[in-house]
Amino acid sequence: MPKIMSQKEVIAQVQEGSTVMIGGFMTCGTPVNLVRELASRGLHHLTVICNDTGLQGDGIGMLITADAVKRLIASHIGTNPETGKKMIEGKIQVELVPQGTLAERIRCAGAGLGGFLTPTGVGTVVADGKQEMEIDGRRYLLEKALHADVALIKAWKADRKGNLLYRKSARNFNPLMAMAAQTVIVEAEEIVEVGELDPDAVMTPGIFVDFLTKGVSVDG
Amino acid sequence: MDDRQKRVLIARRIAQELADGDVVNLGIGLPTLVGGFIPDGVNVTLQSENGFVGLGPHPAPGEEDDDLVNAGGQPVTILPGGAFFDSADSFAIIRGGHVDVTVLGALEVDARGNLASWMIPGKMVPGMGGAMDLVVGARRVIVGTTHLTKKGEPKLLKKCRLPLTAVEVVDLVVTEMAVIAVEQGTMTLLEKNPNYSVDAIRAATDAHLELSLELRDMDLAGLM
Numbered sequence: 001m002p003k004i005m006s007q008k009e010v011i012a013q014v015q016e017g018s019t020v021m022i023g024g025f026m027t028c029g030t031p032v033n034l035v036r037e038l039a040s041r042g043l044h045h046l047t048v049i050c051n052d053t054g055l056q057g058d059g060i061g062m063l064i065t066a067d068a069v070k071r072l073i074a075s076h077i078g079t080n081p082e083t084g085k086k087m088i089e090g091k092i093q094v095e096l097v098p099q100g101t102l103a104e105r106i107r108c109a110g111a112g113l114g115g116f117l118t119p120t121g122v123g124t125v126v127a128d129g130k131q132e133m134e135i136d137g138r139r140y141l142l143e144k145a146l147h148a149d150v151a152l153i154k155a156w157k158a159d160r161k162g163n164l165l166y167r168k169s170a171r172n173f174n175p176l177m178a179m180a181a182q183t184v185i186v187e188a189e190e191i192v193e194v195g196e197l198d199p200d201a202v203m204t205p206g207i208f209v210d211f212l213t214k215g216v217s218v219d220g
Numbered sequence: 221m222d223d224r225q226k227r228v229l230i231a232r233r234i235a236q237e238l239a240d241g242d243v244v245n246l247g248i249g250l251p252t253l254v255g256g257f258i259p260d261g262v263n264v265t266l267q268s269e270n271g272f273v274g275l276g277p278h279p280a281p282g283e284e285d286d287d288l289v290n291a292g293g294q295p296v297t298i299l300p301g302g303a304f305f306d307s308a309d310s311f312a313i314i315r316g317g318h319v320d321v322t323v324l325g326a327l328e329v330d331a332r333g334n335l336a337s338w339m340i341p342g343k344m345v346p347g348m349g350g351a352m353d354l355v356v357g358a359r360r361v362i363v364g365t366t367h368l369t370k371k372g373e374p375k376l377l378k379k380c381r382l383p384l385t386a387v388e389v390v391d392l393v394v395t396e397m398a399v400i401a402v403e404q405g406t407m408t409l410l411e412k413n414p415n416y417s418v419d420a421i422r423a424a425t426d427a428h429l430e431l432s433l434e435l436r437d438m439d440l441a442g443l444m
Contacts, residue, residue, distance in 0.1 A: 025270040025307075026293030028286065051307070052347070078346025079293065087345070096345075099269065100311030100353035107308040120315065120353045123334075123387035156287075168287040168304055169271045175306045203306075 002162040002209045004191065010211045011037040013183050014150050019047040021106065021148040021177040026052055026079060027059035029170030031154040031187035033215045035059065038152070039066040047071040049106070049148055051099065051173055053080040067091065073146065075099035098126060101143050103176055108145035110179025110208075115144040151181035154215070155204070158188035159195070162209030163202040171203065178204045187215035221415075225443050226396035229413075230364045232257040233394050233438060234323055237362060238264050245269060245314070245354055247324035248292040250364050254323055267319055269350040271310050274302020291350065314350065315357035322358035324351060326365045326393075328380045331427040333390040333402045335363065336382035348385065355389040367395035367424050374426040376400065376407065397421050399438060406430055411438045 003010075011034060014020055020038070024030025038046075039062040048069045054061040061080045063069050073095045077083040086092045097105070098120045108116055117140035121127050131142040153174045156167035164186060166174055178184050186209050221229070227250050235257035238244055242264045246252050255277075258264060266275035269291050276297035279285070284295035298304075305313075313319060328336040335355055338348040355361045365375055376393065393400045398421050399411035408430040412421055414437040422429050 025291075026289060028270070028289045028293065052349075074347065076347035076349040078349075084345060096347045098348050098352040099307070099350040100315055100357075103307035103311050118315065120356045120386075122356075124352065124384045126348075126352065168285065168298070169268070169289055170287040171304055171306050172271050173307045176308050 001160060002186070002206065002212045004160070004212045007033050007037045007187065007213045007215075010034075010185050010213050011041065013185060013211065014038055014041070014043070014046070016043050017045045018149040019049065019147070021151040021173075021181055022048060022050045022060055023151070023153050023172065023174035023177050024050065024054070024059060025169070025172040027054045029154050029166070029172045029174055030054060030059040031152045031215060032059060034152045034185060034187045034213065035062055039063050039068055041068070043068045045070040047073070049073045049146060051102065052076040053083040056080050056082045064092070071095070073097060073102070075102050101126075102146070103173060105143055105146035106173065106176045106180045109147040110176060113145055115142055117141065118143055146180065148177070148181040150183045150185060151177040153178050153184060153186045155186050155188040157190045157192060157197065158186055158209070158212055159192050159197045159206065160212075161194050162186065162206030162212060163197050163199075164188070164204035164206070164209065165197065165201060166203055175204045178208045183211070184209050185211040185213065187213050189215055221396060221443070226366060227253060229396050229438065229440065229443055230394050233399060234362055234364050235259065237392065238262055238321060240264075242320040243267055243273065243313075243318060245319050245322045245358065247322070247351070247354075250325055251323040252292075254364070267310075267313060268296070269310050269314060269354065271307060272298055272302055272304045273313075274299040276302070311350070311353050314353050317357060317359055319354070319358040321360045321362060322354045323362045323364055324354065326363045326375060328375055328377050328382050329363055329390050329393055329402065330377045330380045331402070331407050332379075332405050333388045334380045335361070335385045335390050336380045337385045339383050341383065351385050355386045360391050361389045363390050363393045365393070365395055367397040367421075374424055377426040378428070397424060400429070401432075408432050409435060411436045413438045414440065
């Protein structure tokens with residue numbers, strides 16, 4: 001059973017130098033209360049894996065403002081000018097990854113796969129330094145699995161066993177990241193008793209979840 | 221033509237390319253406008269790469285839902301019959317050839333169908349987002365763009381200069397001047413805006429332009 005605790009307590013699981021996956025797409029489906037706590041820790045050497053860095057000062061943008069991120073792996077930083085500015089200043093090292101490749105690299109880590117072959121990025125700078133293979137006449141890049149120490153996940157409902165439901169487009173990267181990290185921390189809008197969630201509807205089985213924390217309703 | 225008229229002309233023309241039953245991904249900006257011009261009787265399913273099909277219009281003021289946004293982060297709705305999924309499934313749909321048409325903008329397109337749309341070194345490095353997967357995976361790639369850059373330089377080139385989004389992927393380019401097919405290393409003028417001569421369009425295009433034997437005028441009805 002996952003431990004249920006406050007965001008302030010649970011965020012101690014993230015240490016200086018940790019690699020942290022954070023769910024969400026432009027703040028939609030980002031565990032903002034966990035991110036806010038993490039931003040207040042005074043850390044400066046995190047590696048963060050996420051789709052994008054939200055908006056300036058909002059969502060994952062809070063970590064950028066707090067100078068918590070040393071290295072960033074993301075598909076898009078254009079919606080948060082502060083990230084681009086700090087990248088140019090050399091304060092953040094940014095690896096840009098095509099969004100589908102990012103999702104699949106995370107999925108591979110959770111699924112015990114070393115990587116996968118994708119046609120995305122062939123003939124572009126994304127292919128630099130990567131092994132290419134030709135299979136049945138088509139060229140592919142070898143993209144490796146992406147693991148993390150901690151995943152910060154936003155769920156709509158969780159039961160006390162950690163079974164999760166996500167809501168609408170807030171699902172995005174959350175179920176993938178919940179499988180790809182050593183320690184999985186979930187911010188749920190609602191925590192219900194065991195048996196209240198229909199097993200047919202569960203999107204992330206509770207076996208992946210280590211810590212549960214109750215968030216404020218929708219991106220509050 | 222002012223900018224709004226150009227955008228309407230391009231979006232409306234691209235909408236004519238969509239067929240009943242298509243699964244379509246529309247990029248941010250001008251491509252999003254295409255959704256407003258889909259002809260009556262043509263039902264398409266719009267895919268949003270952040271995780272659903274059945275993308276609907278913007279909600280009425282006060283009805284926005286923070287958990288339901290498009291790939292640009294704007295509040296949207298989902299139509300009856302729509303479905304949500306995670307990002308891995310979303311890009312399985314995209315890379316797996318299950319998107320019939322993707323529409324996006326461009327910085328440069330060249331005669332081989334190479335596309336540059338995601339960065340200008342030293343100036344603009346926002347990241348590629350889902351664009352690289354979309355153009356590699358979609359069955360048909362339609363670029364909607366102004367014919368020239370803001371500085372008045374051609375966007376349709378013999379060879380792209382900027383970092384590529386993908387190699388040999390563009391099928392059709394629609395601008396305010398022309399509709400151009402890109403096939404086997406050749407750009408062919410299919411339709412022209414009647415306000416421009418073939419020579420004027422060629423002068424605004426760095427790539428060599430073949431003329432279609434069935435060269436037609438673009439429909440400007442209601443625009444001018």
